[in-house]
Amino acid sequence: MAVARITAPGSSSIIGAGVVAGLSAVENADAPTATSAVDDSVTIAAFPPPGVPVTVGFEVWVGGVLVPLSRMRGGVTVSRSLDRALQEWQFAVSVDDGRGFFGSPFDALGPAMGNAPITIYGIYLTPSGVHRYPLITNGVADSSHRYADPTSSTDGYAEEFSGTCGMGRFDRQVVTYVSPAGAGYSRDYHIARMFSLIGDSSTALEGMHRVDRELQFVDADPVTSSQALADVEHRKILRNRYDQLVNPRLGARFGYNVIAGFAEGDMVGAIKVEVTHPGDVITDVTLVGSQQLTKPAVAAGGGSGRTSATTEVEVDGPYEVQRAAYSQSSACTLTSLGGSSGVAPVIPRLLTITTVEQDSGVVVSQRIQVWSYRWVQGPRYTYNATGDRLCLPGVYLDSTATESGSEPGYAEPFERWRLVSDTLTRNFYDKQGLDGPVADPGAGEPWGWGLTATPVPPGGTATGYKLGSVTDVQQFYAVKRALKARDGVSGPWDGIDAIEDVLVNGAGEGLAGDGIEDLRLTQRTVQVDTADGIGKLQSSTVYHLGFDRPPGDLFWYTSTFGSSLAAEIFRVVETDLTSYASLTAGQSAVTTVKVDANGNQIGDATTTIAVGDRPDVDRIQSTTPATPGAATADPSQNQPIKVRVTATGLLLTHQNHIVKTTLDYPENVDELVDVALAMIEEGAAAMAVIPIAANFQLAEGDWIHVRYLPLEMDQDMQIRTITHQRDDYGAQCLTTLLCSIYPSIAGTGAGETPDDGN
Amino acid sequence: MSGTDDGYLSWSQPVLGDTVYFGGRTLTTFNESGAGPLSWTPQGPGVIVIPMHDGTGKIQLAYRGEKAPRIPGAEAFTLSFYGDSEDDYLWVETLKATGRAVDYCPGVPAVEVFSAQAGASYSLSRPLAAGIVPGVDETTNPTRFVLDGVLDPAAGSVSGQVLAAAESGELAVWYYPVYRVIVQAPTRTVDEPNNLVVSVTLLEVVSGDFNNPTGFGGGGGGGGGPTS
Numbered sequence: 001m002a003v004a005r006i007t008a009p010g011s012s013s014i015i016g017a018g019v020v021a022g023l024s025a026v027e028n029a030d031a032p033t034a035t036s037a038v039d040d041s042v043t044i045a046a047f048p049p050p051g052v053p054v055t056v057g058f059e060v061w062v063g064g065v066l067v068p069l070s071r072m073r074g075g076v077t078v079s080r081s082l083d084r085a086l087q088e089w090q091f092a093v094s095v096d097d098g099r100g101f102f103g104s105p106f107d108a109l110g111p112a113m114g115n116a117p118i119t120i121y122g123i124y125l126t127p128s129g130v131h132r133y134p135l136i137t138n139g140v141a142d143s144s145h146r147y148a149d150p151t152s153s154t155d156g157y158a159e160e161f162s163g164t165c166g167m168g169r170f171d172r173q174v175v176t177y178v179s180p181a182g183a184g185y186s187r188d189y190h191i192a193r194m195f196s197l198i199g200d201s202s203t204a205l206e207g208m209h210r211v212d213r214e215l216q217f218v219d220a221d222p223v224t225s226s227q228a229l230a231d232v233e234h235r236k237i238l239r240n241r242y243d244q245l246v247n248p249r250l251g252a253r254f255g256y257n258v259i260a261g262f263a264e265g266d267m268v269g270a271i272k273v274e275v276t277h278p279g280d281v282i283t284d285v286t287l288v289g290s291q292q293l294t295k296p297a298v299a300a301g302g303g304s305g306r307t308s309a310t311t312e313v314e315v316d317g318p319y320e321v322q323r324a325a326y327s328q329s330s331a332c333t334l335t336s337l338g339g340s341s342g343v344a345p346v347i348p349r350l351l352t353i354t355t356v357e358q359d360s361g362v363v364v365s366q367r368i369q370v371w372s373y374r375w376v377q378g379p380r381y382t383y384n385a386t387g388d389r390l391c392l393p394g395v396y397l398d399s400t401a402t403e404s405g406s407e408p409g410y411a412e413p414f415e416r417w418r419l420v421s422d423t424l425t426r427n428f429y430d431k432q433g434l435d436g437p438v439a440d441p442g443a444g445e446p447w448g449w450g451l452t453a454t455p456v457p458p459g460g461t462a463t464g465y466k467l468g469s470v471t472d473v474q475q476f477y478a479v480k481r482a483l484k485a486r487d488g489v490s491g492p493w494d495g496i497d498a499i500e501d502v503l504v505n506g507a508g509e510g511l512a513g514d515g516i517e518d519l520r521l522t523q524r525t526v527q528v529d530t531a532d533g534i535g536k537l538q539s540s541t542v543y544h545l546g547f548d549r550p551p552g553d554l555f556w557y558t559s560t561f562g563s564s565l566a567a568e569i570f571r572v573v574e575t576d577l578t579s580y581a582s583l584t585a586g587q588s589a590v591t592t593v594k595v596d597a598n599g600n601q602i603g604d605a606t607t608t609i610a611v612g613d614r615p616d617v618d619r620i621q622s623t624t625p626a627t628p629g630a631a632t633a634d635p636s637q638n639q640p641i642k643v644r645v646t647a648t649g650l651l652l653t654h655q656n657h658i659v660k661t662t663l664d665y666p667e668n669v670d671e672l673v674d675v676a677l678a679m680i681e682e683g684a685a686a687m688a689v690i691p692i693a694a695n696f697q698l699a700e701g702d703w704i705h706v707r708y709l710p711l712e713m714d715q716d717m718q719i720r721t722i723t724h725q726r727d728d729y730g731a732q733c734l735t736t737l738l739c740s741i742y743p744s745i746a747g748t749g750a751g752e753t754p755d756d757g758n
Numbered sequence: 759m760s761g762t763d764d765g766y767l768s769w770s771q772p773v774l775g776d777t778v779y780f781g782g783r784t785l786t787t788f789n790e791s792g793a794g795p796l797s798w799t800p801q802g803p804g805v806i807v808i809p810m811h812d813g814t815g816k817i818q819l820a821y822r823g824e825k826a827p828r829i830p831g832a833e834a835f836t837l838s839f840y841g842d843s844e845d846d847y848l849w850v851e852t853l854k855a856t857g858r859a860v861d862y863c864p865g866v867p868a869v870e871v872f873s874a875q876a877g878a879s880y881s882l883s884r885p886l887a888a889g890i891v892p893g894v895d896e897t898t899n900p901t902r903f904v905l906d907g908v909l910d911p912a913a914g915s916v917s918g919q920v921l922a923a924a925e926s927g928e929l930a931v932w933y934y935p936v937y938r939v940i941v942q943a944p945t946r947t948v949d950e951p952n953n954l955v956v957s958v959t960l961l962e963v964v965s966g967d968f969n970n971p972t973g974f975g976g977g978g979g980g981g982g983g984p985t986s
Contacts, residue, residue, distance in 0.1 A: 050814035053805065055828065055873075057821025059969075069823050069969050123821045127873045127928075130824050269809035693808055693816045708811075730803020730820045 041126035046697045050265065055125035056694045056733045058726065059132065060091050062102065063116035064584055067093060071101050073158055074729025078120055078135040080165075080700045081721035081738075082236045082250060085223045087165035089120055089136045095146060095157040111141035111161055115611070117586040118163060122696030122724055133696035135724060137243035138166035138586055166202075166243040167223065169586075169611055173198045175222045180311045180354060181214040182294045182633025188247060190215060191226040191237065195245055198222055199612035204244040208233055212667060213292040214635035232665045234678035241699055248701035250718065251681050252742040253674075258716055261705040262692060268734055271691035273708050275741070282683035283651055285676035286644045286660040291668050294633040308357045311633065315350040322375055323414040324396035332391035332404045337413065339399050348417075349373070360620040362466075363427060364434060370421040374476060379503035379515030380409030387497030389504070408506045411516045419519060422474040429620050430454055430462045436470065444571045447543060450528035464620035465535060468528040478517035479547060481567035482555030483510040493559035499566075510557065512567040521570070522546060531617035538614075542576040548597060573597050580614040588614045641669050645676035649749025650684060657683075680750050686741040688717055694733035698722055704739070717741045779891040779936065781853040781860035787839045787846040794838030794955065796864060800831045801961065823881075823969025827870035830883040832962035833937060835864065841946070841954030850956065854941035859963040861936040863891045867899075871930045874905075874914070874923035881966040884935040885919040891936060899934035919966065937962045 048054045058076040060067045073092035080087045093101045102112035118139035121132040141163040148157050177194045179185065185193075187208035194217065195203065208230070217225045226237045235247040267273050325339035351371040357364050381389050395409035428436035428451045436451030451470070454462040483504070484496045498504075503515035524545040530538045548571050549557060552564025578592045588610050594602040659679065666672045690706055698704070700722050707714045717739035726733045777784045787793070806818040819828055841847040853860050872880050886901065887894040903913040906927040913925045916933060923929055939960035947955045 048816050050810075051817060053817040053819050053828075055819040055821050066969065069821075125821050125824070125873065129875065264812040265810050265814050267811040269811050273811065693818065730806065732806055732808050733818060733820075734808075 041128050042124055042131045045124035045126050045131070046695050047260070047266075048693060054693070057123045057125075058091075058135075058724075058733075059121040059123055061119040061121070062113050067091075067101065071096070072729075073160075074731065075727055076120070077723065077725045078122075079721065079723040079725075080135070080241070082238070082248060082700050083720060085171060085227065085238055086167050087136060087139075087238065088162070089118065089139055089164075090160065090162040091120070092158050092160040095159050100146070100159050105144050105146070105159075111144035111163070112159070113141055113161070115140050115169070115586075117166075118161075122694065124696070134241045135696065136165050137241060138169070139163050140166070140168045142168060165239045167239045170195065170198055170200055171221065171223045173222065174219045175217060175225070176219055177215065177217045177222075177225075179211070179215040180309070180356065180633075181292055181635040182212055182309050182311065183356070184210055184212060184309075186210055187229045187233065191229060191247070192245070194222045194226060196616060199610060199615060200245065201613065201616035202242075202244050203246075204240070204242075205247045206235075206249075208235070208247065209667065209671065211665075212294050212633060213290075213638070213665070214633075229665055232663070232667075232671055232675060234674070234682075236701075238700075250701075250720075250740070251678055252716070252718070253677060253681060253745055256703040256716070256718070258703045258705050260695075260698065260702075261707070262690065263707045264709070266692050267708065268691040268693065268732070271734070271736070272689065273691065273711060273713075274689040275686055275711055275713055276688075277686045278684065279654065280657060281647075281650055281654050282657050282659055282680050283647045283654060284644070284656060284658040285646075285679050286642070286658070287666070287672045287676050288640065288642045288660075288662045289664070289666045289672055290638045291641045292633055292635070293637040293639060307359075308355060309633075310353060310355045311635070313352045313354075313635075314348055316346055317349050318344040318346050319349045319373070320344040321373060321415055322398065324410060325399035326397040326401050328380065328391055328393065328395040328397055328401075328409065330391055330393040334397065334401060334403055337396075359434060360429075360431070360464075362429065362618060362620050364429075365424065365426045367422070367424045369419055369423075371417065372420045373415045374418050374420045375415035376411045376476065377408045377478065377505065377517050378411035379511050380506045381504040383498035383500060383502050383504070385500045389498070392503075406506050406508065420476060422519065423471065425469055425471040427469045427618075428467045429618075430465050430467055431620055432462065434620065435467060444545075445526075446572065446575075447526055447528050447541070450541070451526075463531070465531040466529060466618040468526065470527075471523075471525040472521055473523040473525075474519050475522045476517045477520055477522045477547070478505070478515055479512040479520075479568050480549075480557065481510040481512040482557050482563060482565075483508075484556045485554060485566070486556065486562070493556070496556075524570075529617060535617050535619060536582070536614040537580050537617050539580065540576075540578045542578070543572050544574045544576070545571060546573050548573045550597070571597060574602070582613055583609070586613065587611060641666075641672060643669055643672040643676060645673060645680065645750055647680045647684075647748040647750040650680070651749075677745055677750055680748055681742050681745060682740075684743045684748060687720075688713065688737075688739045688741055690737040690739060692735050692737065694724060694726075695735045696724065698735065698737070704737070706739070713741075715741050778865070779861065779863035779887070781849065781862070783849055784892060785843075785846045785849065787841075787843050794840070794957070796835065796837040798833045798835045798864075798866065801834045802831050804829050804831050822966075825879065825881040826966060826968035827872050827880070827883060827931075830870065830964050830966055830968070832883075832964045834962065835862070835937070835939065835960040836957070837864075837960070838955055838957035841956055847954070847956065850941065850944070850958065854944055854958070857940075859938040859940055859965070861890060862939045862960055863887045863894070863936040865934075866937075867932060868935045869930060869932050871928060872921065872923065874926055874929035876923055876926045878923050880921040880923065881968055882916065882919045882921055882931065882933065882935070883964045883966045884937055884962070885965070886916060887934045887936045889918070894934065901934070902932040904930040904932065938965045939963065 044052060045054045045056065060072065071093050073094060075090070075092055077090045100112055105112045108114050118136060118141060119134060120136040122135050124131045141161050143162050145160045150156065175194050175197050177197060179190060188205035190211060192203045192205055223237065230237045230247055233249065234251050235249050237247055240246045320340055320343060323340045324337050326334035327337055328334060349372065353369045355367045378395065379392055380395050382392055383389055391404065396413050397407060397409060401407040426436070428434065430453045432453050435453035438449055438452055439445035439447045441448065451467050481502065483498050483502060485499055486496060503511040505511055526543040528541045532538050547568040549563040549568050550565055551562065553562045554564055555566045556562045574597070575595045576592060578590060581589045583589055589607055590610055591605055591607040593605045596602055663675060666675055688706065698719060700719055702719045703716055704719060705716050719737050720740050721738035723736045725736070777786055803820050806820065808816040808818060810816060822830055868884065870883060874880065888896050888899065901916050903910050905913040905925055910925065913929055914921055914923045914931065916931065921931060939962050942959045942961050944956055944958040
């Protein structure tokens with residue numbers, strides 16, 4: 001079927017009942033029982049000619065197990081809609097044995113099946129076998145209702161369940177997701193990432209537009225946040241019948257495919273066919289937004305596809321640069337230097353520079369550099385050969401200092417604007433050129449080849465999955481050293497002389513080297529992940545490296561801590577070993593064991609059961625990345641945008657209805673215009689109720705053509721809500737369609753007009 | 759009532775015999791002198807006809823499971839008998855009082871139709887009488903198969919309640935079953951001295967194993983009454 005444009009309503013060639021070529025039956029691949037091949041008999045079942053018997057019904061699977069039809073009560077309802085994030089279902093079972101088929105709700109503290117996945121199939125039994133069409137997959141129960149009617153010969157004791165689709169597993173979670181200005185990812189990428197952060201990896205989103213503005217969702221509902229993004233493109237965020245996150249588009253402006261046609265002979269006689277036309281339609285829309293300003297990305301090394309985007313955020317404010325109040329002499333006396341002036345001019349106080357490098361559609365590195373004022377500390381005291389503590393001359397002190405006190409000493413007379421923190425995260429992937437170095441076990445790097453790519457063929461085939469990451473944190477730090485050495489001497493701490501010439505800070509800690517702190521590597525976190533063949537996370541090993549003092553009894557840093565080494569060394573201080581296992585019922589087990597620097601387990605292993613399957617491992621996108629390339633952008637640099645769209649054609653038969661509002665997420669004028677057109681199109685759409693015999697091939701968002709001449713209906717329309725229902729066992733299985741009949745945008749006369757500034 | 763040779767129903771196999779198998783016993787009450795009228799009518803959903811807006815109709819059959827016949831509807835029997843036999847009278851009262859489904863074989867054949875795939879197995883709605891009812895076997899009351907309208911002995915075979923299809927097509931099974939029934943609403947009437955008449959309704963509970971996975975409850979049911 002060729003795409004039919006709404007600009008020519010009724011032009012579709014579908015004028016009668018029957019299936020349209022191109023509509024493929026959907027066979028369930030997950031049903032534990034064998035299914036038959038799709039054939040003409042299925043099409044006949046979904047679009048039955050008059051007088052041809054069709055065997056039709058429902059199956060419910062809970063936790064992967066079929067609920068026997070012998071335990072099912074007759075009523076089953078599944079309702080799916082573009083206007084709801086949560087799709088709905090209901091069914092009932094007999095309470096035959098006092099506990100119920102799924103157990104007791106008193107034990108489960110709610111619906112007896114707990115949060116086990118609910119899958120409901122629409123069934124056709126044809127000469128070629130059973131054909132199952134999933135209507136709800138991985139649903140979750142949200143209420144159960146038991147009742148007893150012992151005086152009834154047919155009701156007796158029953159338990160009714162109702163619930164939602166798989167979205168019900170995510171809609172009460174929160175997510176914090178931030179994307180810097182200029183990142184350039186598409187909306188579908190952002191939506192998928194938000195859901196992946198809460199453990200959802202089943203997405204089938206259509207491509208959406210690029211986003212350059214900064215996105216900040218903090219403790220946000222991912223469903224609502226995603227829908228806010230999708231609204232810009234007149235799309236809905238929901239889970240389809242296979243439990244995939246999808247983003248179907250509403251409206252006719254961008255074309256559609258009609259997949260089936262229906263006529264009078266397909267409408268169930270006992271139910272009204274209805275069409276409702278709105279009168280109060282929107283005719284004039286003015287929208288205001290803002291557009292992020294960007295500059296082209298700077299190409300970086302590492303490959304022709306690598307891009308680099310840098311964002312700078314500066315914080316200005318009144319600030320007084322701190323200066324020394326005293327200088328210390330070798331006799332420990334303090335000489336006044338005047339201290340700070342008390343004047344706090346408005347100056348830059350903090351600058352954060354974020355640089356993101358991307359390659360092959362993934363982030364390969366992120367560097368966050370923080371600039372601020374830093375007054376560098378140094379040693380204040382030292383010890384002589386007889387164990388006496390001596391004051392170091394020329395040490396600068398602040399206004400709180402006292403003679404021979406414990407206040408810090410500074411190596412320079414005032415603080416300076418300098419780089420105070422530098423955090424670099426490098427992500428490595430199973431691809432030559434994007435992988436990491438081979439570890440050196442001799443240098444205290446136990447992760448071996450964990451970050452290196454699979455050798456090129458014939459050695460193997462790289463998978464593109466993320467191998468892990470290395471995060472280095474540089475901060476100001478002075479390496480510590482022992483203050484005393486027992487060296488065979490026993491007895492109380494106070495009886496041992498301090499090490500000769502050891503440098504000490506104001507707090508009494510021994511300092512290595514010259515004792516002056518400087519920007520150095522203080523933390524390294526190495527994460528090595530393993531993915532299985534389908535990209536699910538199998539295990540994750542995280543090595544935490546930092547400065548450490550191996551325990552011993554030769555060198556003593558304090559009266560209670562002895563070490564085998566005279567000074568701190570940089571080494572692995574803790575390792576977290578986490579394994580992931582898929583469970584049935586849509587859950588996964590996460591087991592973590594922590595070990596210390598010497599390989600000894602810390603505490604007990606912990607196992608948690610998480611909702612959803614194991615997390616997906618990021619993978620290089622070998623095809624065109626979601627973003628055409630990051631750009632340089634400052635989130636504070638944007639320009640206002642405004643459009644006005646009027647539908648003059650509607651004014652011939654409607655009162656003027658003006659809407660003026662501000663929107664957060666459109667990126668540019670074109671998107672504002674699209675939103676305005678969508679508002680007009682949606683507001684003017686007629687709604688039709690189409691009752692047909694059970695048709696499990698149709699789904700929300702599909703386009704059909706309906707001819708019902710007594711109501712002058714002969715239009716293409718989009719299914720907005722589809723409800724499959726059987727009221728009782730042996731009753732009719734019906735499908736009711738609520739459809740939108742969109743007007744031709746050309747017919748409404750809608751068009752962009754120069755903004756009049758109102 | 760009689761069978762092949764000495765009655766009005768001259769069928770190829772015995773039907774509606776002098777004795778009735780009921781809940782584990784063979785009752786003689788239902789012979790010519792003791793039996794009253796017997797009738798049976800399909801119960802529950804059968805063919806669902808949906809009238810459409812243009813006056814035509816769509817036909818639906820309720821899906822009962824992969825192994826089910828196309829219309830596995832239950833039967834409801836209504837019958838009456840003279841209470842000449844104390845044992846038989848009390849036995850029927852006992853069956854009523856158990857509340858369970860019990861086997862009932864009035865000598866009535868059944869027909870069920872399957873959309874059969876060669877090599878697949880299906881479930882009859884009720885078991886064969888052969889093996890349950892004394893004196894009934896595949897020789898006296900053979901199961902017959904009609905494939906796409908043609909009698910075809912090789913089209914399938916039945917063991918107990920399980921149908922094994924040997925050929926594909928629309929397979930009709932003609933068989934001699936026991937019905938698993940609930941004894942309901944007995945009416946005892948003495949309209950003149952020494953004339954006790956009992957009327958009951960026997961509501962069949964279909965017992966096919968149409969879609970129950972192994973290890974689950976439900977399905978199959980009934981059968982047998984209290985031992986005497």
